[in-house]
Amino acid sequence: MVKRKIKVLLINLIVFILCAKNIPVQAINVILVEPSANFYEATMKRDILCLMIAYQGYITDIERTKEGFVYIIMKSGKRIIYDDKKVKEIKEKVQNPDLQDMMEQVYPLFNITKLMPSDFNPGRIRVYDFFNEVYGGSEQQVVSNLTNVKIGYKSHLFNSNNKASEALQSATQELIPVTEKSSFIYSFVFPISGTFNYRTIHGTDRLSAHAYGIAIDLAYDKNDYWNWTSRKEGEKRLALYPKEIIRIFEKNNFIWGGKWGLFDILHFEYRPELILKSRYFENQSYDIKKWYSGMPLDNAVVEDYIRLIEEKLN
Numbered sequence: 001m002v003k004r005k006i007k008v009l010l011i012n013l014i015v016f017i018l019c020a021k022n023i024p025v026q027a028i029n030v031i032l033v034e035p036s037a038n039f040y041e042a043t044m045k046r047d048i049l050c051l052m053i054a055y056q057g058y059i060t061d062i063e064r065t066k067e068g069f070v071y072i073i074m075k076s077g078k079r080i081i082y083d084d085k086k087v088k089e090i091k092e093k094v095q096n097p098d099l100q101d102m103m104e105q106v107y108p109l110f111n112i113t114k115l116m117p118s119d120f121n122p123g124r125i126r127v128y129d130f131f132n133e134v135y136g137g138s139e140q141q142v143v144s145n146l147t148n149v150k151i152g153y154k155s156h157l158f159n160s161n162n163k164a165s166e167a168l169q170s171a172t173q174e175l176i177p178v179t180e181k182s183s184f185i186y187s188f189v190f191p192i193s194g195t196f197n198y199r200t201i202h203g204t205d206r207l208s209a210h211a212y213g214i215a216i217d218l219a220y221d222k223n224d225y226w227n228w229t230s231r232k233e234g235e236k237r238l239a240l241y242p243k244e245i246i247r248i249f250e251k252n253n254f255i256w257g258g259k260w261g262l263f264d265i266l267h268f269e270y271r272p273e274l275i276l277k278s279r280y281f282e283n284q285s286y287d288i289k290k291w292y293s294g295m296p297l298d299n300a301v302v303e304d305y306i307r308l309i310e311e312k313l314n
Helices: 002-020 037-054 090-095 099-104 128-135 139-144 161-181 183-189 231-240 243-251 272-281 300-313
Strands: 059-064 070-074 079-081 146-151 154-159 215-217 254-256 267-270
Touching: 037 059, 037 070, 037 099, 037 272, 037 300, 059 300, 079 128, 099 272, 128 161, 139 146, 146 161, 154 161, 161 183, 161 243, 161 254, 161 267, 183 243, 243 254, 254 272
Parallel strands: none
Antiparallel strands: 059 070, 070 079, 146 154, 215 267, 254 267
């Protein structure tokens, strides 16, 4: 009950900030009443379904314990908790997240012209146990999964697991002709600043998405990163950023760091689970009996995952 009340207060605070800044409320999936048990269950099932579809073959089972904790089971046998049921501040969610924390903020697929509130950062929360299972649990393992992706005249290393490198190749094949027709757009893409780099996030001990080889930084500008510049200058840079680039990357399951309050405008990160949740569930109502409403139900893989979730979590 305490956790629910805190969530409601946070939701209402975020809505107030969004309205004050003239930012569309769709930036989060807002529910203005206290979440019910049905709401929580529907959200959990949707989150797990998006994870299973986004990382096909990596999640093999689901378990609900007698105590009510839910785990996804990875193909290695590792159990990763969905919700540890701890009350956390934003900083704690970043430092010690569970899957519910990682999936909580809904990535906005609509165009923006203003910076998001500083606490709205869908994708910056990462469950490292999960990414270790998919992309590699050490530098050596990650390196063994890297492949070269040709972008223009140069090749860049990217993780081949979970179709990440295929997604980058698809995005760049669509993007290159656009840059050839527009020198303005070209200037935002080239020279590419980097892909794989086994390093931590500046000022932290947490691995960057670049350490897994699932992120690409495009052309550098001094006003691209929240820690390099002011919000005023960052917002000017944001307003100039070509929508074509964002559309192409999001179409290929990349999120854009320009849609983070702690903005990272040159950064694109392969996060198919977040794009799936936004694409299929952002504007859907929460019906516990039809929690999967919005998903392509003519897809056999999706149907199998829904049946598994129903079997394990009902």
